[in-house]
Amino acid sequence: MEAPKKEVTPVRLAVIGGGAKAAALSARSYALNHTVGDRPILIDIYEAVAEGANWSGGSGYTSGHQTLCTPIERDLGYPYVSEPEGVKRILFERFSWSAYLIDQSSRVHLDWVEGGRRPPTHADFAKYLTWAIKHSEAEVIKGRVVGLVESSGKWKINYRPVILKKSESLVYGHAKKSAESYDGVVVTGPGPASRVKVSRAGSFVFDGQTMWSKLDQVRVALDQVPPKDPDMPIVIIGAGGTAAAILAWLAANGQRSRNFIVISTQPAFYTRGDSVFENKLFNSRATWLSLPPKVRAEFSDRLNRGVVWNSVMGELSGIQRINFHYGRATQITGAKANARVSYLDAYDRSIGVDASVVFDAIGFDGWWWLKLLSKNSLSKFGGREALEANEVMGDDLAFNPSVWKLPPLHAPLQSSQIGPGYQSLMSLGSMASCILDAYLTPSDL
Template sequence: MSQPTALSPATEAGSWDPARHSGAPLLVIGAGPKAIALAVKSSVLRAAGFDVPEVVAVERDCTAANWREGRGWTNGRQLLGTLPEKDLGFPYDCATWGDSQDPVTGEIARRMAGFSWAGHLLARGVYARWIDRGRPQPSHREWADYLEWAATRANLRSVTGEVRRAELADGGWKLTVVDGTARTAVHGCGLLVSGPGPSAGTVPADGTRVLDTAGFWKLAVEGLPDWAQTVVVIGAGETAGTIVRELAIGMDREVTVVAPRATLYSRGESPFENRYYSDPTGWTRLSEADRQEFIRRTDRAVFSQQVQSDLALTTKVSWEPGRVVGTRRADNDIAVEIAYGGQQRIRHADLVIDATGGDPLWFTRVLGPRAEAALRAGLGGSVTRERLERAIGTSLAVTGLPAPLHLPNLAALAQGPGFPNLSSLGLLSDRVLAAYVPHIRPEAGTADEARTGADLPDHTAVPAVNQGAAHR
């Protein structure tokens, strides 16, 4: 799509009316799993007679780019960290749209099943072969093929380019998109920011001896040089885990992981823990301290059990507790400065990789002045991660804005741990799209949701550039 998307008629300031979308689309920054899940659910709901907005993705590269090699997030051969059955429609609970016995609700579920991982394999004629092989985890490249297949079937519309400005305008959002020398204005009723964003970085990358996540994967595709025999990896989350596995097992290099905790913890994945990822019912009744502990234990600074199992096969990996506070060039290597327990020590390595993950607030750098002012007013102060995490309502949007700004990557604390990753894409799309249907409300039950009803001002969205591979 090269022409600006139509904007709904201008409205006076006031409460957000879900009927206002009036044909204007929901804009998503990034054509990754979240955008595709929304496009699939939107197409299914519109076919069933629901008046939900169409989805338009703004993407600077290609569909599912961050799941393919050469884009800076994987070499394509890494295995998916989530069960593939947790696909674009999972958990296939259509209760948001009506009673389970209603034929229309059953039709929604049936149509969604046509976009499933199994449906993709059936369309390719390889479903039986996958079952006979023991249902192996797909590679990132295979997952990208599935996402692209679903996006094509759902007729996901996209605008090519990078979002340079996201501004509130006429009761919705206006994105300024740049592709080379071309500038396009894209208008919509709401905005959803997807993807982890660019690496936040603990230490500055120099592109040769000190690399960020993208720099490593680009170099890995080209071939890691022979001189890089000893490597320090900063970070202990799933991004770091896949890099460590590739270095130690795929490349036979000596790896030291610097992590802020005592050891490299594994991610909790019992049926009891997984249930909150698939179905966050009861999540908001937990104390905030318990929710934070749950997220820390299951999804932050932990390696998946698959990565842990793979690393158990090698003696190439060691770890050190502490935080990297700096790096400097030594004679023929890099000196890594590590602080722990009030003391500092030096670790030497041929190569340093900062795998501490993306900056969840990166989108704020492209907000226009009206959007930034509205966000500050809605949060009651400066824009911080802590304030945003506590201000996410049931529709995964920031409460108190003039137009919806959906931030699923920051919704774990307030709404459930599965929304930032791939654990409940079907529920995510239900929560978001229900906000635009007058007689439908996303699953109620939180104090925030009470504020997202009749007295919620026009919701607005923020721009960003797709950066997204989420793992769980």
């Protein structure tokens, strides 16, 4: 007579945000649960809008029509190495980009290959993410997370559930606490756009997060050329990927001949290509860890912050009148028919530039999730400054217990010291492996 099997308590993780990282984690948890170990890893995704929303074109951050810059072969399971064979097979057969296309129809995959394997649009990528999450065993909880609360060595999630979809917007209910307790939390997503202070210039000012859902208003503002100065420039604040995407949209929508000023602490757009030499570092862990922390930070910044892919730069090549002003924008004020951008130059002098329209693209707050913690929780580890120090993050992309006195919190966006590809789409499979494999025991493998 067989001895009864011992009941195993599953690992339960909460992922905040239903984008690419959530999809990769969901795919890997499915593969692990169906191949190795007896202790399942359960994923709950807390998503405020919809799976893949930030890529869809309906929720800001993009129009959805832009082309994905990261090669799509770097999909949810990439790079498919150093895996137990069964995990690798499930990831590729069930969750790869090719599997997604074939699931639509064999003709879709055929057309993609014979059409030259063209990069998908952001909206197409959003559909892929949605498909992958739905084909996994992850549970999606629709709601806006408003707090992370420590409870008996685990996490509880405070969130406002979606209670109604009213026209184009969602209505959220009162905050409630999650029914489940979580062994760990994974925070994902770019966070809200960082914004320069604006005073009385609303109809002429747009930001890199919300402008994509206000394109009709953008077109109206662009058509209102100040009669006294028809050559008044369009001002872009910032010189990273968001700024370049905005300029590319403007160039493609009849504004190519306008006068542009870019205000930034970069003197130009820094380009990013698909280099075989850089790519080797994304999945060569030993080589990466042999580099000193300063070099790792410089390399990650070079590829992930304030850089523009060559494919986007090609769309900007036809813009003739564009000038860079070195400085840090401090305020945007409005007049009757235009706006004025104030900035501090390299010598801390205050400079003002009149603008017909302003696009604020200074970036996003990658530490947005700290606002979900209580003051008491923040006091346990010293806040952001303590977490920005070198060697405070482990191989599982969670902050080390020597500094972090709370349950495990995995923060891929802050993981540049561990690997250069976990912040972006470059190594989604490796990112998921780092986080989930830490919850396996030796007997699972």
